[in-house]
Amino acid sequence: MGVDLIVKNGTIVSTAASYRGHVLVRDGRVLEIMVRDDLPPAREVIDAAGLHVLPGLIDPHVHFRVPGLEYKEDFDTGSQGAACGGITTVIDMPNVVPPTATVEAFQAKAAAARGRSYVDYGLYAVIVEGNSDQILPLADAGVVGYKIFLGETVGAIPAPQDGEIIDAWRIVAQTGLRCGVHAEDNGIILYLRKKLQAQGRTDPLAHLESRPAVAEAEAISRAILFAREAGSKLMIFHMSAAEGVELVRRGKDSGVDVMGETAPHYLIMEAEDMVRMGLGSLLKVNPPVRSREHAEALWRGLLDGTIEVIGTDHAPHTPEEKMAEQPMGDIWKALAGWPGVETNVPLMLTQVSAGRMSLNHYVKVQAEGAARAWNLWPRKGHLGRGADADITIVDLQREGVIDKDKLHSKSKVTPFHGFRVRGMPVYTIVRGHVVMKHGELYGDPIGELLRPIV
Ligand code: DOR
Numbered sequence: 001m002g003v004d005l006i007v008k009n010g011t012i013v014s015t016a017a018s019y020r021g022h023v024l025v026r027d028g029r030v031l032e033i034m035v036r037d038d039l040p041p042a043r044e045v046i047d048a049a050g051l052h053v054l055p056g057l058i059d060p061h062v063h064f065r066v067p068g069l070e071y072k073e074d075f076d077t078g079s080q081g082a083a084c085g086g087i088t089t090v091i092d093m094p095n096v097v098p099p100t101a102t103v104e105a106f107q108a109k110a111a112a113a114r115g116r117s118y119v120d121y122g123l124y125a126v127i128v129e130g131n132s133d134q135i136l137p138l139a140d141a142g143v144v145g146y147k148i149f150l151g152e153t154v155g156a157i158p159a160p161q162d163g164e165i166i167d168a169w170r171i172v173a174q175t176g177l178r179c180g181v182h183a184e185d186n187g188i189i190l191y192l193r194k195k196l197q198a199q200g201r202t203d204p205l206a207h208l209e210s211r212p213a214v215a216e217a218e219a220i221s222r223a224i225l226f227a228r229e230a231g232s233k234l235m236i237f238h239m240s241a242a243e244g245v246e247l248v249r250r251g252k253d254s255g256v257d258v259m260g261e262t263a264p265h266y267l268i269m270e271a272e273d274m275v276r277m278g279l280g281s282l283l284k285v286n287p288p289v290r291s292r293e294h295a296e297a298l299w300r301g302l303l304d305g306t307i308e309v310i311g312t313d314h315a316p317h318t319p320e321e322k323m324a325e326q327p328m329g330d331i332w333k334a335l336a337g338w339p340g341v342e343t344n345v346p347l348m349l350t351q352v353s354a355g356r357m358s359l360n361h362y363v364k365v366q367a368e369g370a371a372r373a374w375n376l377w378p379r380k381g382h383l384g385r386g387a388d389a390d391i392t393i394v395d396l397q398r399e400g401v402i403d404k405d406k407l408h409s410k411s412k413v414t415p416f417h418g419f420r421v422r423g424m425p426v427y428t429i430v431r432g433h434v435v436m437k438h439g440e441l442y443g444d445p446i447g448e449l450l451r452p453i454v
C-alpha cells in the first residue's frame with residue numbers, strides 16, 4: 001500500500017520534544033513518524049528542511065456568523081482566513097441568527113457550512129432560558145460543547161437564571177461534553193455602563209471601566225461553584241484578568257474540571273494602547289483588554305498550565321460597526337471584537353521567537369488543549385499514529401508585517417495592522433489535503449463537521 005504524502009526533513013514538534021523526522025500520511029491519517037531516512041515512495045512529498053512541523057493548530061473560538069450575519073463573515077471567508085493563518089480546525093460560536101439553541105438551528109447551521117470550509121470545524125450550542133430539553137438532543141446531533149453568555153455581549157443572548165444554569169449543567173454532565181462561559185457579571189457591567197454614560201463618558205477607556213476585572217472574577221467564581229454542584233465540565237472563555245487566573249487555579253486544585261482559555265490580545269496588548277496607539281474602538285472587545293499586570297498574570301497562568309487553551313475570539317464586524325474611520329469617537333457605538341483567526345499564529349510565534357514560551361508549549365495551548373477540552377482528542381491535537389493528518393508547517397525565521405487588506409475575512413478591521421511578526425505558517429494541511437501553501441490558499445474547501453469523541 002502506498003503513502004499519499006510525506007512531510008520530510010522537518011523538525012517535528014510535540015508538546016514534549018522537538019526532533020528531526022518525517023511524517024507519513026495515508027488516507028488522511030498519520031501512518032507513521034519516521035526518524036530513519038529510508039523513506040518509501042509517496043504520491044506527494046513536501047520538503048520541510050529548516051521548518052518546524054506542528055500538529056494542526058486549533059482555534060476553538062471563532063464567530064463565522066452563519067447563519068444570519070453573513071454580511072460580517074461566512075464559512076468560506078472565515079475558513080480561508082483560518083487556512084491561511086495556519087489553523088486546521090476551528091470551533092464556531094452560537095451567537096448567530098437564529099442562535100444555535102435547538103437541534104433545528106444546529107442542523108441549519110451545519111447545512112450552511114457544509115462544503116464551504118477549508119478547515120475542519122466543530123459547532124457549539126448555546127444554553128438559554130427554556131432550552132434545557134435541547135441539551136441531550138444537541139449532543140446526539142453532534143455539538144462539541146455548549147456556551148452560556150453570563151454577561152451581555154454581541155448578539156445579546158441572555159443567560160438563564162442561576163438555578164436553571166445548575167439544572168442545565170446536570171444535564172450537560174450526562175453528555176460528557178463541556179460548557180464554556182462568557183464570564184462577565186451582567187449586573188455589574190450594565191450598572192457601570194449606565195453610570196458612565198450618565199457622566200457623559202464616551203472615551204475608549206470608559207469601556208474598560210464599565211467591565212472591570214471584578215465582574216469577570218464574580219462570574220468565574222459563580223460558574224466554578226455551579227460546575228462543582230452539577231458535576232459538569234467547565235471552560236472559562238477568553239480570560240482577561242489576573243483574578244480569574246487565581247480562581248481557575250484554585251478551582252482545579254479543588255477538583256473541579258475547569259479549564260481556561262485566553263486570546264492573543266490579552267497577552268500582547270494593553271488597554272492604554274487604545275489611547276497611546278490611537279486604536280480606540282479598533283481594540284474594543286468583550287471582555288476588555290486590561291493593564292500589563294493582568295497580561296503578565298495571564299502569561300503566568302498560560303505557562304503553569306492554569307490556562308490550557310488559546311482561542312482568538314475571531315469576531316468580524318463591518319468598518320462602520322467598528323467605527324474604523326473615527327476610532328476615538330463614541331466608544332459605546334462601536335461593536336466589540338475583530339477578525340483574529342488569520343493573525344493569531346504569526347503573533348504567537350513572534351512571542352515564541354521572543355522567548356516568552358517554547359514552541360512545545362505553544363503546541364500544547366494551540367492544539368492539544370482545545371482538542372482535549374472539546375473531545376476531539378485523540379483524533380485532533382497531536383501527530384501520533386492514526387490521528388488525522390492535520391499539520392501546520394511554520395517558518396520561525398520568516399518575518400512579515402500584518403496587513404489588514406490581505407486578510408481573507410470579510411472584515412479588514414484589525415488592531416494588529418502594521419505589526420511586525422517573526423514566525424509564520426507556510427503550509428496548512430487538513431487530513432492530508434494541502435489548503436495553504438506559502439501564504440496562498442490552495443485546493444478545495446474539504447473541511448468537515450467534527451463530532452466529539454465521548
Ligand atoms: O468582543 C466580542 N465579540 N466578545 C464577544 O463575547 C462576542 C464577540 C462577537 O460575537 O462579536
Ligand code: ZN
Nearest residue numbers: 153182237238
Ligand atoms: Zn465571549
